[in-house]
Amino acid sequence: MSEEKQCQCAEIQEEELYPRLEEVINQHKGKGEDLIMVLHKAQNLFGYLPRRAQEMVAEGLNVSLNEVYGVITFYNFFSTVPQGRNSVKVCLGTACYVRGSQEVLDKAQKELGIKVGGTTEDRRYSLDVVRCIGACGLAPAMLVNEDVYGRVKSPHLVDILKKYE
Amino acid sequence: MMISLTIDGRPIEVEEGATILEAAKVANVHIPTLCYLPEVQAIGACRVCLVEIEGNRTLQAACVSPVAKGQVIHTNTDRVRKARRFSVEMLLSNHPFECLSCAKNLHCELQSLAYDLGIREIRFTGAKSGGRIDESSPSIRRDQNKCILCRRCVTVCQEIQSVTALFTQGRGFDARVEPAFDRDINDVACTNCGQCSIVCPVGAITEKEYIDDVWEAINDPTKFVVVQDAPAVRAALGEEFGYPPGTLVTGKMLAAARKLGFDRVFDTNFAADLTILEEGTELLKRVKEGGVLPMITSCSPGWIKFIEHFYPELLDHLSTCKSPHMMLGALTKTYFAKKAGVDPKDIVVVSVMPCTAKKFECNRPEMYDSGYKDVDYVLTTREFAKMIKQAGIDFENLPDENYDDPMGEYTGAATIFGATGGVMEAALRTAYEVATGRILENVEFTAVRGLEGIKEAMVPVEGLGDVRVAVSHGLGNARKLLDRIKNGEANYHFIEIMACPGGCVGGGGQPIPVTNEIRILRAQALYNEDAHLKYRKSHDNPSIKKIYEEFLGQPLGERSHHLLHTHYTPRSKF
Ligand code: SF4
Ligand code: SF4
Ligand code: SF4
Ligand code: FES
Ligand code: FES
Numbered sequence: 001m002s003e004e005k006q007c008q009c010a011e012i013q014e015e016e017l018y019p020r021l022e023e024v025i026n027q028h029k030g031k032g033e034d035l036i037m038v039l040h041k042a043q044n045l046f047g048y049l050p051r052r053a054q055e056m057v058a059e060g061l062n063v064s065l066n067e068v069y070g071v072i073t074f075y076n077f078f079s080t081v082p083q084g085r086n087s088v089k090v091c092l093g094t095a096c097y098v099r100g101s102q103e104v105l106d107k108a109q110k111e112l113g114i115k116v117g118g119t120t121e122d123r124r125y126s127l128d129v130v131r132c133i134g135a136c137g138l139a140p141a142m143l144v145n146e147d148v149y150g151r152v153k154s155p156h157l158v159d160i161l162k163k164y165e
Numbered sequence: 166m167m168i169s170l171t172i173d174g175r176p177i178e179v180e181e182g183a184t185i186l187e188a189a190k191v192a193n194v195h196i197p198t199l200c201y202l203p204e205v206q207a208i209g210a211c212r213v214c215l216v217e218i219e220g221n222r223t224l225q226a227a228c229v230s231p232v233a234k235g236q237v238i239h240t241n242t243d244r245v246r247k248a249r250r251f252s253v254e255m256l257l258s259n260h261p262f263e264c265l266s267c268a269k270n271l272h273c274e275l276q277s278l279a280y281d282l283g284i285r286e287i288r289f290t291g292a293k294s295g296g297r298i299d300e301s302s303p304s305i306r307r308d309q310n311k312c313i314l315c316r317r318c319v320t321v322c323q324e325i326q327s328v329t330a331l332f333t334q335g336r337g338f339d340a341r342v343e344p345a346f347d348r349d350i351n352d353v354a355c356t357n358c359g360q361c362s363i364v365c366p367v368g369a370i371t372e373k374e375y376i377d378d379v380w381e382a383i384n385d386p387t388k389f390v391v392v393q394d395a396p397a398v399r400a401a402l403g404e405e406f407g408y409p410p411g412t413l414v415t416g417k418m419l420a421a422a423r424k425l426g427f428d429r430v431f432d433t434n435f436a437a438d439l440t441i442l443e444e445g446t447e448l449l450k451r452v453k454e455g456g457v458l459p460m461i462t463s464c465s466p467g468w469i470k471f472i473e474h475f476y477p478e479l480l481d482h483l484s485t486c487k488s489p490h491m492m493l494g495a496l497t498k499t500y501f502a503k504k505a506g507v508d509p510k511d512i513v514v515v516s517v518m519p520c521t522a523k524k525f526e527c528n529r530p531e532m533y534d535s536g537y538k539d540v541d542y543v544l545t546t547r548e549f550a551k552m553i554k555q556a557g558i559d560f561e562n563l564p565d566e567n568y569d570d571p572m573g574e575y576t577g578a579a580t581i582f583g584a585t586g587g588v589m590e591a592a593l594r595t596a597y598e599v600a601t602g603r604i605l606e607n608v609e610f611t612a613v614r615g616l617e618g619i620k621e622a623m624v625p626v627e628g629l630g631d632v633r634v635a636v637s638h639g640l641g642n643a644r645k646l647l648d649r650i651k652n653g654e655a656n657y658h659f660i661e662i663m664a665c666p667g668g669c670v671g672g673g674g675q676p677i678p679v680t681n682e683i684r685i686l687r688a689q690a691l692y693n694e695d696a697h698l699k700y701r702k703s704h705d706n707p708s709i710k711k712i713y714e715e716f717l718g719q720p721l722g723e724r725s726h727h728l729l730h731t732h733y734t735p736r737s738k739f
Binding site: 051058059065066067068069073074 | 329331332339343344739
């Protein structure tokens with residue numbers, strides 16, 4: 001899966017967003033108390049908070065980068081990794097867990113080469129866990145974008161993932 | 166307005182707005198605390214200071230609860246004792262029990278709380294948080310497995326030092342105190358000031374110890390081991406041996422150093438006098454020749470690292486003088502080596518300092534001007550006390566001894582270097598006499614003494630006009646001063662900046678605890694010594710005159726320039 005040639009367009013688009021972040025920051029210049037608000041805007045802009053954006057916010061609002069990162073890691077809303085084009089979520093709710101969803105998750109991490117919360121380098125997939133998606137009858141269940149998959153066995157996983165570009 | 170209430174049956178009156186903890190102090194009632202840090206932080210996080218208020222269903226954290234009129238408070242009920250014990254048991258549930266080999270053994274607040282609260286078994290064992298040990302810094306060592314997330318280090322680093330090298334990252338079970346991206350502390354803008362190591366109640370942040378290296382040098386018969394100590398050390402070391410804060414233990418300290426096996430004991434104070442001559446001459450030169458003003462002192466390596474990271478555009482304002490112990494190191498391996506006929510390659514220089522930042526400083530690549538590493542190891546006051554204890558020396562019954570020649574003589578001007586304002590006062594004493602050629606009658610510049618964050622004074626000096634000076638201590642205050650300079654609001658000639666609150670007496674390597682009261686007592690000890698010394702001006706020191714005659718030539722001369730002065734490196738603020 002990782003042999004594919006990487007698409008650079010995500011990075012190129014990202015590059016164009018920095019001037020817009022600069023504008024946002026300029027409206028809050030030196031105002032450390034606006035940190036969460038500015039991070040929120042930055043996150044909406046990029047879909048996540050790249051390190052360069054964090055450094056710009058720290059510099060512009062006159063807040064330590066170490067504090068900026070502390071705030072980012074405190075709130076679930078913020079993410080320091082970009083979201084992939086497809087979001088894969090493995091259910092670890094009780095029903096799924098007792099039916100072996102941990103094994104599915106382990107397999108997914110191995111296949112994608114990322115940890116929970118991570119995104120593949122080609123930004124094709126992000127991996128997360130959820131607690132019960134209301135499909136307990138189909139446990140173990142997982143979600144890819146809006147699609148629910150039930151009775152997932154780890155050998156099926158690769159076939160499911162392949163369907164999403 | 167005063168309000169009245171009752172604590173443990175005792176009626177008292179306190180100022181409205183006081184906390185229950187403060188009120189208890191008035192009533193002489195002891196309430197245990199952990200995350201609370203006097204003068205710095207009250208956040209109600211650890212729940213160790215719980216008390217019972219009649220009519221209140223839940224117990225309250227005394228450190229953050231304000232008193233109310235007519236309250237009836239109990240600090241010692243069965244319920245309170247159990248709740249406090251439970252709070253500590255929770256902290257212990259994921260603690261590594263390494264007391265026997267922990268740097269904080271017998272000095273750990275968690276340990277003594279567990280003892281005081283009568284914890285005799287570990288009832289809860291949770292998953293360990295799996296923190297990491299960060300030994301990247303030559304100054305401080307962080308063992309996050311022992312961190313209890315009290316945030317004292319974070320608050321000190323942010324609010325007092327305005328550095329914020331550490332912050333709470335993540336939350337819940339993942340919470341940890343780390344720099345951004347969990348980088349090593351040595352890779353971020355940390356000043357190495359060690360204030361975090363003073364306030365950490367446990368062994369999660371301590372100085373990086375070099376005790377074993379020093380023992381090894383002492384035990385090596387081919388090495389000639391020289392020790393020097395800074396002025397603030399003698400005013401605080403006694404605390405480690407039960408003396409009250411503010412007791413000068415100079416003589417016993419020197420006797421102890423010889424018993425430990427050091428071959429010579431020199432005084433950093435000697436080099437402090439030297440600094441005054443070099444720095445004073447530099448100042449006069451800048452004033453006369455229109456050099457960069459204000460000139461700022463450079464003897465506090467935590468401060469140096471701070472300006473390198475956060476105000477690199479102002480580096481030209483720094484005096485080029487090395488800190489005194491670095492000067493003494495360079496002179497030991499040149500001037501002294503030659504005089505004593507010892508090969509400098511066999512000399513090991515150990516500095517006993519109130520400071521953790523000097524551990525970093527002595528490892529800077531610029532500090533090899535003698536042709537060797539100018540200072541080999543820096544020990545904190547705390548480490549030096551540990552060595553004395555390891556050697557089983559009966560400190561109290563030691564005789565008083567003296568420093569060795571040729572770098573053991575010092576003046577009162579040097580000894581006050583250990584307190585905020587001391588360098589300024591010492592510099593003014595010399596600058597005045599050098600500039601005017603007249604005797605300065607009243608040598609005490611009291612306007613620059615004391616714990617006010619930023620102190621200012623104006624000294625009329627004939628021939629120069631009014632010399633405007635400022636003094637700050639604690640890096641938060643330094644930041645304020647630098648911002649004034651940047652905005653063109655400051656027209657000082659000379660500024661003294663110390664990284665640590667109170668100056669070196671409150672340094673990051675000093676005995677714990679350090680409070681304002683203790684800072685004042687330690688400083689007082691130095692001012693008292695100054696008042697009783699024969700020589701109180703650096704340029705009057707006979708050994709200083711001698712070293713210029715025999716070796717250095719003149720202040721800012723070629724040899725001085727090579728051995729006693731340095732340059733600085735701009736660094737990133739991230
Ligand atoms: S931090 Fe305190 S309680 Fe923990 S191991 Fe060290 S001495 Fe023991
Ligand atoms: S050494 Fe000083 S600057 Fe570094 S983390 Fe500790 S308090 Fe902050
Ligand atoms: S490192 Fe020490 S001071 Fe900092 S939060 Fe942990 S226990 Fe508290
Ligand atoms: S537990 Fe997985 S869907 Fe309910
Ligand atoms: S000391 Fe009061 S809650 Fe920690």
